[in-house]
Amino acid sequence: MIKKYVFIALIAAMALASSVGLGEEPEELTVFTAASLTGAFGEIGQLYENETGMAVAFNFDGSQALRTQIENGAYADIFASANKKHMNALRDGGLINNSSMIVFTRNKISLIIPRDNPAEVSNLSDLARPGLKIVMGTKDVPVGDYALQIIDKLGNDSAYGPDYRAAVLANVISQETNVNYVVTKVALGEADVGFAYVSDITEDMAEKVDKIDIPDGFNVIAEYPIAVMQESEHPAQSQDFVNLVTSDRGKAILERYGFAPA
Numbered sequence: 073m074i075k076k077y078v079f080i081a082l083i084a085a086m087a088l089a090s091s092v093g094l095g096e097e098p099e100e101l102t103v104f105t106a107a108s109l110t111g112a113f114g115e116i117g118q119l120y121e122n123e124t125g126m127a128v129a130f131n132f133d134g135s136q137a138l139r140t141q142i143e144n145g146a147y148a149d150i151f152a153s154a155n156k157k158h159m160n161a162l163r164d165g166g167l168i169n170n171s172s173m174i175v176f177t178r179n180k181i182s183l184i185i186p187r188d189n190p191a192e193v194s195n196l197s198d199l200a201r202p203g204l205k206i207v208m209g210t211k212d213v214p215v216g217d218y219a220l221q222i223i224d225k226l227g228n229d230s231a232y233g234p235d236y237r238a239a240v241l242a243n244v245i246s247q248e249t250n251v252n253y254v255v256t257k258v259a260l261g262e263a264d265v266g267f268a269y270v271s272d273i274t275e276d277m278a279e280k281v282d283k284i285d286i287p288d289g290f291n292v293i294a295e296y297p298i299a300v301m302q303e304s305e306h307p308a309q310s311q312d313f314v315n316l317v318t319s320d321r322g323k324a325i326l327e328r329y330g331f332a333p334a
Contacts, residue, residue: 100127101306101313102147104138106154106296107250108179108215108269112329113152113317119325120316126309134213134250142167142301149304150313152296154179154214154251159297166302172311173299176318178332180291181218183284184258184268191264193284196226199265200239207246207254207263215251218292219267225290255281269294271330295334 101120105113110132117128131138131148139158142148143165151168153159156175162168185193191204199206209216227237248254251268258266259280273283298317300310316322323333 099306099309100129101149101309102129102131103150103152103313104131104133104142104146104148105152106135106138106214107132107252108154108271109152109296110252111274112271112326112331115325116317116322119321120313124309124312126306128313132250132252134209136210136212136214137249147303148301149306149310150298150300152176152298152317154294154296155217156295156297157214157217159299163299168299169302169304169307170299172314173297174314174318175295175297175334176314176322177296177326177334179269179271179294179296179330180286180332181215181222181267181294182270182273182286184255184266184272184281185264185284186258186261187280187282189282190261193265195284196286196290197232199223199243200232200236201243202239204243205245205262205264206240206243207248207257207266208244209251209254209267210247210249213249213251214294215254215267215269216247218294221292222267222286222290229290269330273330296331 113130117130121128135153135155135158138151139161142162151162159173163170208219211217211220223237223240226232245263246257251272254266254268255272255277257263259277273281298314300307300314304310
């Protein structure tokens with residue numbers, strides 16, 4: 073009889089241990105990240121995983137889409153935005169740890185063209201040429217907002233004339249929700265030119281697209297903030313990730329991908 077009870081107790085203990093084990097989920101950081109950071113943050117995330125053993129799950133998308141997801145209740149430990157506007161909106165909503173927010177890198181806009189450049193685009197004046205096919209971001213995605221600011225600056229310059237802005241916007245055939253879609257359409261030859269970040273001309277993309285620099289006087293400096301979310305279940309680990317991004321090693325990775333120091 074005693075053996076019977078011991079056997080039953082062992083079975084019960086094993087079942088309890090099994091149920092506890094099944095209920096546990098592996099810990100990971102959920103990082104909502106602007107699409108333009110895909111390459112650099114993928115590398116930083118791998119470095120973090122190797123050093124801490126904690127997995128990093130990225131959600132790469134336009135900053136405006138990520139902000140909306142968070143506002144609608146999506147869980148994230150960290151948010152890295154391609155502009156301050158969307159980060160500030162989450163701060164004003166009490167959704168981020170304010171003391172953790174920091175601008176960690178900068179970027180600039182450039183024109184990108186297919187490598188063979190069939191439309192023979194060579195300068196900013198060409199953007200107003202009738203029939204040119206331009207792709208850019210929507211006005212809500214940072215890269216699109218920056219592009220509109222640049223077009224406004226050019227339109228206000230006497231060298232381009234008062235009709236420049238309208239002529240350029242008339243050539244826009246597509247407005248994308250994140251910069252990766254802009255780059256892809258240009259690389260595939262679906263557009264003659266696009267507005268993207270300097271950092272988007274990665275090694276693999278350099279074989280498919282080329283860039284035309286936009287002078288600093290017309291360009292916009294994109295500032296990228298990062299912050300730990302107020303509801304993060306891993307605040308200490310999240311801060312460690314932010315610290316890695318802002319460390320010398322993180323900065324070196326970002327600069328290798330074409331980003332500028334903050």
